[in-house]
Amino acid sequence: MEETKKEFTPRPERAERPQRGRRRRKVCAFCVDKVAHVDYKDAGKLKKYMSERGKILPRRMTGTCAAHQRQLTEAIKRARHIALLPYTAE
Template sequence: MPKERDNNDRDRRTRRGAGGRRGRRPKVCQFCSGDLEITNYHDQRMLRRFISDTAKILPRRRTGVCAKHQRRLATTIKRARMLAIIPITQKLVRK
């Protein structure tokens, strides 16, 4: 004898798949659009936008930078770390 489904099961399934996630706008590379430039490694304020709280380089999917500029940005950040302009690591504060 098959198990009867109640309306709650059907409602749960339709809620999950129907409108669960909105479409996101595609991120446009800030360097390609001309808003920012990777001029030198001395610009701390610009470089810190692409570094996490623990001083890791943020991935492309998070920043919206194209592959070409992500590579340039990574080398610029690494150069700034070598010259001690930005920190290599940050303390991890656990709550």
């Protein structure tokens, strides 16, 4: 029976390894614009925070702060209730 040994390849040094850049945290668009309250009647703006399937996107994807994410969720739910936005995809 023949034993085959794997050839040793040294690990590249830290300086030689390709850099994986850290992604910068997204900034809340509502805080930048100094919006006090998210308006449920602005369907165009609310659609940016929904997936193509009609789901509300999470904070880690949109970059909104916690306070504005709560307001955004309420505004989207209100807009859905009065038929400004769909509950599901068309």
